[in-house]
Amino acid sequence: AQSVTQLDSHVSVSEGTPVLLRCNYSSSYSPSLFWYVQHPNKGLQLLLKYTSAATLVKGINGFEAEFKKSETSFHLTKPSAHMSDAAEYFCVVSSYGGSQGNLIFGKGTKLSVKP
């Protein structure tokens, strides 16, 4: 069965410093992995996705994530945080195995950005 663990429920950084949001996954076959972002009172928006092509995936707003099979990790990074990055971030793994593209969500990491 597939699962995903976000290692931090809350991360706080200063504006202009790097962002690292950690995610580990478990999957019995080659997974598809995603990061979604949810700004306050908004729906979820896809940041980036990995589907077995390049292991370094670039997304919107300067975010990127690296798929590391040996570490079963898919950490999200950004070199320099902006105030507008303050949001909740969800690491997601696909649950292929018969279902129609269902996704399994991590519990979320709240990112705070201090001026």
Add this chain to the structure above:
Amino acid sequence: DVKVTQSSRYLVKRTGEKVFLECVQDMDHENMFWYRQDPGLGLRLIYFSYDVKMKEKGDIPEGYSVSREKKERFSLILESASTNQTSMYLCASSPLQAGDLETQYFGPGTRLLVL
């Protein structure tokens, strides 16, 4: 742009009432999903549908039912609302085509309070 709309942003209902949450997507997507989102628990799948009049249970279907009479519309029904169904409800849709099967597009959510 894909647009997923939900009928209400905020809803207040009383225990025992029958509640309908409506979701409409305008991109002719085959798959539609209902999630609930609770703090610290991430998103949990309630029901999904991969075609008109088809439905499948997700991880937490108890106390809910769904209806999909038209391709663009997916309704979530709380037959007899209870206080433990107070939550944020998110609708999503995705296309059924190779390469983009798993990317889900989310509505803004309905925050339901059951008194």
